[in-house]
Structure formats: structure tokens, C-alpha cells
Amino acid sequence: MNELNNTSNNALAAPWWNGFENLLCKENSEWWRTSRWIKHALLWLVICNGFSVLLMFALPYIMLAGQGDPAMPALDPLDAGINLFAIASMTGISIGIALIAQGQVIDEKLFGTAEWVLSKPIARSAFLLAKIASSLIATLTLMVASPASSCTRCCPCEWEPPFQSSRFLSSKASSA
């Protein structure tokens, strides 16, 4: 298998961005051309904000249960909710992008379009990066920006809402 090794590093010399712009336009259109993004937005809104609300609801009871325990840190339910939202979003994005991009590459390979596209004067890195970049844009928008904007509408910092869920829940918890 020496012959295999001799040429295994023989890559087509090309700048990594060759064809990236065209591929990114096409990948972006894949995300936004149908109503799929609305389904994604609703799904992630429910998942991300649902967990945050769940935590904000549960945390006061957890704190009550741990009252008097010096190991139990003092937590603000709103801060904890935001932290959880950030962690969940970042973890979700990283895993989501890897899975989505990998799935797209496999689909294209099986369908036969990868062979066609890669026969063009493009760099393989551009082919992969376009998928990663479009997935990043889509997931940032759908998993972070969309749930976060709806969350800040519910819990604004400067503006006093008619009903502030976290403070309501905290007061309920303390009265209990």
C-alpha cells in the first residue's frame, strides 16, 4: 500500500474560498426558501424558553429545600434561566451544526449532487464551510435570536411588564 501513501497527500491546490460565495447563497436558500424555518423557530422557541421557564419555576422550590445548607449558592431565578438558556443554546448550536452539516454532506453524496458540484473549480473546504456557515446562520437565528428576543419581551430589564413571571414565581416561593 506504499502506492496509496505516495499520493494520499496529493490535494488539488486551491484557495479554500474557491466557490464559497456561490455555495453559501445556495445553502442559505435551502434554509429559508420553504416554511421549514418557521417550524424550526417554533420548535426551538418551545424547547429553549420552555426549559428556562421550567427552571425559573422549579428553582425557588429547590432553593427552599436547600435553605440553611451552606453549600447551596444564592441564585436569582432570572439569572439562572438566562444562564441555562445560553448554555443550552451554545451546546445545541455546536451539536446541531455538526449534525446538520454532516447530514447534508451525506445526503448530497448519496443523491449524487456532491460529485457534480465537486467537479467544478471549487475547493472541498468551501463545499464544507458553506454548509457549516449556512447552518450557523440558521441555528443562530432560529435557536438563539428568535427564542432570546421572545424571552426578553417576557422579562425585560428596564421596562416593567404587567406580569413578570420570575418575580411572581419568586414571591410565590418565598410566601410558601
Place this chain on the structure above:
Amino acid sequence: MIPASQEFAIETTGLKKVYQRGSQSISALEQLDLRVPKHSIFGFLGPNGAGKTTTMKLLLGLTRPSSGSIQIFGKDLHQNLSIRTRIGYMPQSPRFYPHLTARQTLRFSARFYPQCRTSQLDKRIDEMLTLVGLESRADRPVGGFSGGERQRLGLAQAQIHQPDLLILDEPAAALDPVGRNDVLRIMDRLREQATIFYSTHILDDVQQVSDTVAILKHGKLVAQGSIHSLLSTGETVYQLQFKGPAEPTYTRLMQSDWVQRVETLPYGDPSNEHQEWQIFVIDEQAAQAGILPLLNNGQNVQLIAFFRKKVELEQVFLDLVQGEPV
């Protein structure tokens, strides 16, 4: 003086491809030395699994050779991605993004080529759609296209940037006879502008349009050359139909020193004295001069048909692939 490599659109030297399947290594291509002259229509033939598609993928840089080198227009393929701007490729059973229309697919394809980034692109797209007969389907999603229409679109996208080299993998495979004829006509028209390297199983097509042919068998090149030279490598055979007594004619033929043997074909009707023979000759010139006078001298021999049997590419291909001498 022009270096030899500049006379060829494609030149491979000792090209080899070995696939690794666990501990087993499978040789798909062995020491392939191809020379594809510029502006030729080069038919690349071989039975299934001979290594044709592997060769095409190697020529496009889609897969890496285990050893050997590939020169496209005198430049090393693996050192110059820009070479691909001069190549148009149509895969076997081409697949495109189903939601894009034919026009969008051509635009998407064209945007990869610097030479297509002009205000003339829309005009060029229209020209290509008309050329392949898809103008009425230009704005329909490709997902609803039949195999033949995808094939036509594949041909259009391969030429959208006016490449110097077209690599076509089975370009007429999914087409009806009219579509096949259209493709052959387009290929013939492109001869002046580009070199066409294509694989096919339809040997009749190869004989119609190709000027150079290579035959691959089990990853090895068994023949390469002009179609004329390939077809003239066989024996010279004359076919003869006549009415009359067989025995004296046969004796006279066998007495001639330029006749190797005479075979009787099963289509004749001996009871009606209708004979159909094949005459295998050793010396073609002597046969040309002597065969007709010899037959005319025969008593009661009525000549119905007499012609030199053409060697068909199919026969040459079968002989080479099945390992028999041509």
C-alpha cells in the same frame, strides 16, 4: 517546437488506482497510459467494472490516484485547480438540486467559472437551453424532470462555460433514439471548439462520431488508436450471394492462392441452389483483382450480391474484451 504534451488534451502516465477494503486491496486501474488528442471525440469503452468511471473521476480530481500522473492541457491536474475552469463534466445519471429550475441550475453552475461572470450569462443560458431542447421547461423545477431531460440538462451545464475539454460519462444512456441522435449531433458540432472524452456502451454511436477510441478491460488498456486503425485490424472478408452449383465455384475459389478459407452462411437455400458464403482472403489486393473474374467465369453462376464485409466496432470490442484475437 511544441512540446509533445501540448498536443494532447489529456495525457496520463502509469495511472493506477487501488482501493482498500479492510485488509484487501482491489486494483481498479493498472498503469493506464492515455493520450487524448486535442479536438478529438474520444470514445472510452469497456465492459461494466472495467474502470471507466474511476478514470473519469481521476481526470477530474474527484479521487486521487494511487500512482501515476495526469496532465490536462500539459498541466499537472493536482497542482492546478484552475484547469477545471477549462473542463466541463457530465456525470453518469446526472442529479441536480430538485428545487432549482433548469435555468437556476445553469446559473448556479455558471457562477463557479470566472469566464461566465458577464452580462451575457442570461443569453448564454438561453442558448444552452435551446441547444439541448429544454427551452419550454426552463422554469420548471428539475425534481420533476425525466431521466432524459436530466441528461439534456447535464449536457447543457457541462458546456455552459464553453470548456476546452468535455468529459461525458455515458452521455446518451437515458435518451430515446431522437435524444441520442441530438446528443451525437451536438457532440459533432462541438468538435471544432472542444475535445470530447466520453464513455459509452452504445458502440454504434462511437462508430458514428468518434475519431479515437480506447478500450479498457479489468482496469487495463487493451486498445487505443484511431477508429479507422482499430477497424482495419481485422481479417478481410468478402460476402457473396449467388445462385448456381456450389461445388465448382468452391473448388475454383480454393485453388486461388489469395483465399484462406470459405465459410458457408446458414441463410442460403442449397435446395434452390441459393448460396451465401464468406470468403476470407490473405492478400487483399489480389482478391480485389481476382475475385469478380473468378466468379463471372463460373458456368451457370448467377451473382446476386457481392460486397466487402465491414468490420463492426462491436465485433472488435467483443474480440478484445473476450480475449480473442481480432
